[in-house]
Amino acid sequence: MSSPTESAPAAPGEAGQGHELGRQGLGALTLGAIGVVYGDIGTSPLYTVKEVFLPATGVALNSANLVGAVSVILWALMLVVTLKYVILILRADNRGEGGGLALTALATQAVKHKPALRRWLLLLGVFGATLFYGDSVITPAVSVMGAIEGLEVINPAFKAYVLPLSLGVLLGLFLIQRFGTHAVGKVFGPVLTLWFVVLAVIGVVHIQRQPQILAALNPLEAVNFLLARGWHVFAALGAFVLALTGAEALYADMGHFGAKPIRLAWTSLVFPSLILNYMGQGALLMATPDAIENPFFRLFPEPLLVPMVVLAAAAAVIASQAVISGAYSMTKQAIQLGFLPRMELRYTSAREFGQIYIPAVNWALLAGVVAAVLLFGSSSALAGAYGIAVTLTMMITTVLNYFVVREGWRLPAPIAIAATLVFLLLDALLVAGCALKFLDGGWFPLAMGLGLFVLMSTWARGRQLLMNSIQREGLELTPFVESLQPDECNRALRTAVYAVANPDTVPQALLHNLKHNQVLHECNVIMTVVFHEVPWISDAERVEVQALAPGFWRVSLHFGFMDQPDVPRALALCEPKGLRIPVFETSYFLSRETVVPTAGSGMAGWRENLFATLSRNAGSVAEFFCLPDNAVVELGTRVQI
Structure with a gap:
C-alpha cells in the first residue's frame, strides 16, 4: 500500500515544511535543546575520565598523562562535535529534519542517477540506523548505573544496592513511556541547565586549586600524549570515545529544535561546561590520585554528595529518555520508508506531534536494557560495550555526508574530499580503538544492529518481491x-x-x-x-x-x-x-x-x-x-x- 520514492535533495539549511519552529522563541528552543539533545553527552563526565585510566588502557596516572588525556578529550570534542556535527553535519538537513535515515534519504537522492551506488548507500544508511538501536539500549544502562554508583562514594556498603536500584529506575522509566513525555519534558531543559552549571562551577573550583591543568588547552599536549602511547594508543582511544557519545543526537534531534538553537546551546553552555568539568577532574586527580575510583563524584564535598547523586540520576534519566524517544522516531521513519512492518503507534500529546509511543519498541528496548544491566553489572563493564556502535555510526554519517555535499550541493571535489578524509581518519581511529573492546562487550550492540539489519533488509526485499508477484498475477x-x-x-x-x-x-x-x-x-x-x-x-x-x-x-x-x-x-x-x-x-x-x-x-x-x-x-x-x-x-x- 505504500512505498518510498525519490524527491529532489534539499539545499543546505532548507526549512521543514511540516512545522514552524520559528513560532517558538529562540530562548525556549535553546532551553529545550539543552534538555533533550545534550543529555547523553552531558552525562559522559560520570564515567569517561575513570575509564581512561583503567589498567587495560595502559595509561599511568601522573600529572603529564592527566594533562595529555584531558587535552585529548577537549580537542576531540572540538573536532568531532563542534567542527563535524555542529558546523558541518547540521547543514545537511532534509527539509528541516535530521538523523541517520534523513541523511540516507538525502544521499540516495543526490546519487539517484547512479542506481547501483544508490542501492549500496541505502543499505549502508539502514545499517547505520540499526546501530542506533544498540545505542538506545546501552545509553540508559550505562547512564543510570553511572549515576547510581555515586552511592558507593557516600558509603561503600551501598554497593550491593546499585544493581537493583538501577533496574528499578530503568523499569520505571520504560513503564511511564505510554503516558508520553509532554509533562516531564517541561522540566528537562531546566534540570539539564542546572546540571551543566554545576559541572562548570565545580570544575572551576578544582582548576583554581591546580591551575597547571590549564595546559590541556594546548592541542600539542593531546598530540604528544597520543604519540607517546605508540600502538597502545588504540586501547586509550576506546575510552576517549565515551566523551563523544551523544554527538549523533545533535543531528537526530534537529527537526525538533532547528540547527540554530542546537548550535547556541552547545557553544554557550554545554561545551564550556564539559571542558571545565573535565579539567576539574584532571585537577582533582593531580592533587588526589586515589580519587580515580570515581573522580566525578569525588569532585564534590561530602554534604553535596546526596544531592549530586539525585541530580545525576535525573540527568541520566533525561539522557535515557532522549534516546528512547529517538528510537520511536527512527522506527516510525523506518516503517514509512518501507524497512519495518507496521506497528501500533500512539500519539501521546494532542499538541506536540512528534511525541509518539510504540509499545513493541518500548518493551524490546526494556528487555535489551535489563539484559545489558544483568550481563555487565557495572558502568565500567557497560563502557566496554559502549562506543563501537556509536563510532561506526559516526563513520557512516561521514560517508553519507560526502555524497550530499559533493553530489547534492555540488561543492568542489577538492573541498568535499579533503573535509571527508579528515573526519574519516578521525572516525577510523575511533573505530579501531573501540574494536579492541569487541570481546569485552562491544559485540553486544553490534549483534543487535546486525540482527535488526537482517530483519529490515529482509522486510524491504520481501515487500519488493510481493509487489512484483502481485503485479505479475x-x-x-x-x-x-x-x-x-x-x-x-x-x-x-x-x-x-x-x-x-x-x-x-x-x-x-x-x-x-x-x-x-x-x-x-x-x-x-x-x-x-x-x-x-x-x-x-x-x-x-x-x-x-x-x-x-x-x-x-x-x-x-x-x-x-x-x-x-x-x-x-x-x-x-x-x-x-x-x-x-x-x-x-x-x-x-x-x-x-x-x-x-x-x-x-x-x-x-x-x-x-x-x-x-x-x-x-x-x-x-x-x-x-x-x-x-x-x-x-x-x-x-x-x-x-
Missing part, C-alpha cells in the same frame, strides 16, 4: 475498468475506496466483490499511499486525482516520513479536484496478503519464512492509516514469493 487496471458496462452488474449506492500498493492493477478486493457479491459501488476509488524520502509533504501536494472511467477514480496520497498518514483527512482534499468522498457513505476495502514462501530465486528460504512471519504479525492497516473501524472491509489473498 494482477489484471491491468485501465483496460479492465474501460471494459465494464454500466448495466452489467448491480450498483451499491456508496463509495468504495480500494487501498492498493500497485495503482496499475485491479484490486483483489474489487475482483472479490464482482465474483462473489456480483456488485460494484457507484463510486470506486483506487487509492495508493506513497511515502517520500522527505520529512513533510504539504496539503497542496498531498493528493493526485485521475478519472479513469465512469464511476472509477485513481487517487495517490503523498506523505513524508514524518507525516501522520491520516487517509480520511487526506481524501477530503480530493473534493476541490472534482472527487467528493462522503465520510459516512464510504467503505474501505483492504487486502491482507498471506505470504506463501516458495523455492526459487527470490530470497533464501529462511528469509522468506522470516518475511512471512513478519507479514502475519504486522500491525493493523486500518489503525496505521487512521481508518474508521466501522467502515473497513478486509479481504485475504494468498501470494507466492
Whole structure:
C-alpha cells in the first residue's frame, strides 16, 4: 500500500515544511535543546575520565598523562562535535529534519542517477540506523548505573544496592513511556541547565586549586600524549570515545529544535561546561590520585554528595529518555520508508506531534536494557560495550555526508574530499580503538544492529518481491475498468475506496466483490499511499486525482516520513479536484496478503519464512492509516514469493 520514492535533495539549511519552529522563541528552543539533545553527552563526565585510566588502557596516572588525556578529550570534542556535527553535519538537513535515515534519504537522492551506488548507500544508511538501536539500549544502562554508583562514594556498603536500584529506575522509566513525555519534558531543559552549571562551577573550583591543568588547552599536549602511547594508543582511544557519545543526537534531534538553537546551546553552555568539568577532574586527580575510583563524584564535598547523586540520576534519566524517544522516531521513519512492518503507534500529546509511543519498541528496548544491566553489572563493564556502535555510526554519517555535499550541493571535489578524509581518519581511529573492546562487550550492540539489519533488509526485499508477484498475477487496471458496462452488474449506492500498493492493477478486493457479491459501488476509488524520502509533504501536494472511467477514480496520497498518514483527512482534499468522498457513505476495502514462501530465486528460504512471519504479525492497516473501524472491509489473498 505504500512505498518510498525519490524527491529532489534539499539545499543546505532548507526549512521543514511540516512545522514552524520559528513560532517558538529562540530562548525556549535553546532551553529545550539543552534538555533533550545534550543529555547523553552531558552525562559522559560520570564515567569517561575513570575509564581512561583503567589498567587495560595502559595509561599511568601522573600529572603529564592527566594533562595529555584531558587535552585529548577537549580537542576531540572540538573536532568531532563542534567542527563535524555542529558546523558541518547540521547543514545537511532534509527539509528541516535530521538523523541517520534523513541523511540516507538525502544521499540516495543526490546519487539517484547512479542506481547501483544508490542501492549500496541505502543499505549502508539502514545499517547505520540499526546501530542506533544498540545505542538506545546501552545509553540508559550505562547512564543510570553511572549515576547510581555515586552511592558507593557516600558509603561503600551501598554497593550491593546499585544493581537493583538501577533496574528499578530503568523499569520505571520504560513503564511511564505510554503516558508520553509532554509533562516531564517541561522540566528537562531546566534540570539539564542546572546540571551543566554545576559541572562548570565545580570544575572551576578544582582548576583554581591546580591551575597547571590549564595546559590541556594546548592541542600539542593531546598530540604528544597520543604519540607517546605508540600502538597502545588504540586501547586509550576506546575510552576517549565515551566523551563523544551523544554527538549523533545533535543531528537526530534537529527537526525538533532547528540547527540554530542546537548550535547556541552547545557553544554557550554545554561545551564550556564539559571542558571545565573535565579539567576539574584532571585537577582533582593531580592533587588526589586515589580519587580515580570515581573522580566525578569525588569532585564534590561530602554534604553535596546526596544531592549530586539525585541530580545525576535525573540527568541520566533525561539522557535515557532522549534516546528512547529517538528510537520511536527512527522506527516510525523506518516503517514509512518501507524497512519495518507496521506497528501500533500512539500519539501521546494532542499538541506536540512528534511525541509518539510504540509499545513493541518500548518493551524490546526494556528487555535489551535489563539484559545489558544483568550481563555487565557495572558502568565500567557497560563502557566496554559502549562506543563501537556509536563510532561506526559516526563513520557512516561521514560517508553519507560526502555524497550530499559533493553530489547534492555540488561543492568542489577538492573541498568535499579533503573535509571527508579528515573526519574519516578521525572516525577510523575511533573505530579501531573501540574494536579492541569487541570481546569485552562491544559485540553486544553490534549483534543487535546486525540482527535488526537482517530483519529490515529482509522486510524491504520481501515487500519488493510481493509487489512484483502481485503485479505479475494482477489484471491491468485501465483496460479492465474501460471494459465494464454500466448495466452489467448491480450498483451499491456508496463509495468504495480500494487501498492498493500497485495503482496499475485491479484490486483483489474489487475482483472479490464482482465474483462473489456480483456488485460494484457507484463510486470506486483506487487509492495508493506513497511515502517520500522527505520529512513533510504539504496539503497542496498531498493528493493526485485521475478519472479513469465512469464511476472509477485513481487517487495517490503523498506523505513524508514524518507525516501522520491520516487517509480520511487526506481524501477530503480530493473534493476541490472534482472527487467528493462522503465520510459516512464510504467503505474501505483492504487486502491482507498471506505470504506463501516458495523455492526459487527470490530470497533464501529462511528469509522468506522470516518475511512471512513478519507479514502475519504486522500491525493493523486500518489503525496505521487512521481508518474508521466501522467502515473497513478486509479481504485475504494468498501470494507466492
